[in-house]
Amino acid sequence: MILRLIIVYLRFLLIVGMSAGMGSQNFLWQLTKRTVTGALIGITISDRYVTVSSIRGSSMYPAFQTTPATFPGSLKGDLVLAERFCLEKYKFSLGDVIIFQGPDNHKRNLVKRLIALPGQWIQIPESSEMLKIPEGHCWVEGDNSACSLDSRSFGPIPLGLVKGRVTHVIWPPHRIGAIERKVPTGRTPPY
């Protein structure tokens, strides 16, 4: 589909160039080059450094909230800023909020808080069992336990599924601010 758009756009450039003369053809060409370069820079930054994501669901209430779409034009969920610098060396801290591909549904990204890292022992809620987080995995849970599909259901997730770390809420304006690191107490024994 993108190829078709490109072909249509090139034909448009040709027609404009032939009818309106060399000046506007050159201008359009400059504009095209600048747009494509800008898009490339945007794509690279979003893939590798910083990206914006929209939140759905209430598993991280009250850190992230979604409003019911009662009036047209309103955004359904918070917009957050997620950084991908942490993926260079996989440097996370307990209590970080991370975005990751669902282990059961790879087409959907989930947002949860990091509760335990590889090698730590974690107490499974509502049970007296302790579980050791395997190498290369981590345990995630939503702040709003009642509505959260997280590691309590699908177990520890491989760190390779992590796609970024949420640092700020950037929309709606009255909730703009940094996300605090909230380390849950009493879940993992100290080393």
Place this chain on the structure above:
Amino acid sequence: MGSQNFLWQLTKRTVTGALIGITISDRYVTVSSIRGSSMYPAFQTTPATFPGSLKGDLVLAERFCLEKYKFSLGDVIIFQGPDNHKRNLVKRLIALPGQWIQIPESSEMLKIPEGHCWVEGDNSACSLDSRSFGPIPLGLVKGRVTHVIWPPHRIGAIERKVPTGRTPPY
């Protein structure tokens, strides 16, 4: 002023070229080097006996398959190791979600959970794969290997090899 302008043009073109290269490599097609012998004879590594030689095969991997996660049995895929996310592994796709697979050297059948797949290396004796770490989430898959592009005498497409007798037909 002339050479300053020339350097600036050169810089702009190099940066744009690098951006295009990075975007293509991240999203569409990339080149990877193979280590280890878990996929012998499809991919081979030569011992570094003479200086300057590449240690392992270079392969072409496409990432178009990640758009809709469209894989076929027998494809060779690259994925992040479930136990070691810093290292990518290359294995063959043996079973997809919902299929039943017979665990080797055992009479147990295992159903591949939703969103997961079973991978094994062609060279079973030297392969760390799903027989050790179980089914892997599809989210770990980073690309599909289509061709070997180095060394020259082994340039060619990778064939899809579906193993027989491992998964019962639907």
